[in-house]
Amino acid sequence: MNRRRLLVLSATLATLAAIAVAALVVWHQLGGPDEGPAARAPADAEAAGTAGFMPAAEIGGPFRLTDQHGQPFAPADLSTPYGLIYFGYTYCPDVCPTELQDMTLALDALEPALAGRVTPLFITVDPERDTVETVETYVAHFHPRMIGLTGELDRIRAVADDYRVYFAKTGDTDGPDYLVDHSSFYYLIDQEGELVRMFTPKAAPGDLAGALAETLRAAASE
Numbered sequence: 541m542n543r544r545r546l547l548v549l550s551a552t553l554a555t556l557a558a559i560a561v562a563a564l565v566v567w568h569q570l571g572g573p574d575e576g577p578a579a580r581a582p583a584d585a586e587a588a589g590t591a592g593f594m595p596a597a598e599i600g601g602p603f604r605l606t607d608q609h610g611q612p613f614a615p616a617d618l619s620t621p622y623g624l625i626y627f628g629y630t631y632c633p634d635v636c637p638t639e640l641q642d643m644t645l646a647l648d649a650l651e652p653a654l655a656g657r658v659t660p661l662f663i664t665v666d667p668e669r670d671t672v673e674t675v676e677t678y679v680a681h682f683h684p685r686m687i688g689l690t691g692e693l694d695r696i697r698a699v700a701d702d703y704r705v706y707f708a709k710t711g712d713t714d715g716p717d718y719l720v721d722h723s724s725f726y727y728l729i730d731q732e733g734e735l736v737r738m739f740t741p742k743a744a745p746g747d748l749a750g751a752l753a754e755t756l757r758a759a760a761s762e
């Protein structure tokens with residue numbers, strides 16, 4: 541094989557590998573191989589111009605982690621009827637801070653009676669570095685009522701699996717300055733950990749606020 545053909549072949553293989561990884565990420569995020577409608581939900585939701593959607597796949601559930609004060613925390617401990625979860629990590633250079641900020645902006649845009657029904661929750665996907673103290677400092681930047689959760693890696697992994705959250709170390713994975721690839725959605729849950737609705741973080745905070753308000757009003761009138 542000459543050099544040129546070898547180059548073409550390796551470029552093709554690299555492209556195929558990249559496609560396979562991307563497909564795997566989407567598969568992780570959206571709920572496995574036999575749940576096609578779930579995989580289409582976010583695209584449909586965006587096409588319809590709405591920030592909220594309900595996945596067809598089974599997503600959500602109760603969990604027990606440790607809050608930023610070192611106390612155990614489960615959805616049943618919510619002082620509000622609902623929690624709005626975002627999975628991320630405190631060392632995230634830009635995506636997590638932006639999306640947590642958007643979550644705060646959306647809650648602040650709600651009328652107080654509605655906002656008061658939701659507790660913002662941050663669950664780390666990097667428990668190795670995100671200790672209780674690190675999480676405490678972090679969540680204080682975003683919302684006075686935000687609860688930050690960490691725990692043993694296997695517990696975090698179990699919660700992430702329940703919520704179909706993909707995460708994996710990337711970059712300098714042997715050193716202390718690694719990054720964590722992770723999926724990004726907001727999950728509105730009730731006190732049993734049952735999923736009420738998911739929201740895409742691609743939506744502007746105003747659209748997220750609108751979709752949240754709609755969901756909370758609909759839930760209240762049930």
Ligand code: NI
Pocket residue numbers: 628629632633634635636637722
């Ligand atoms: Ni992030």
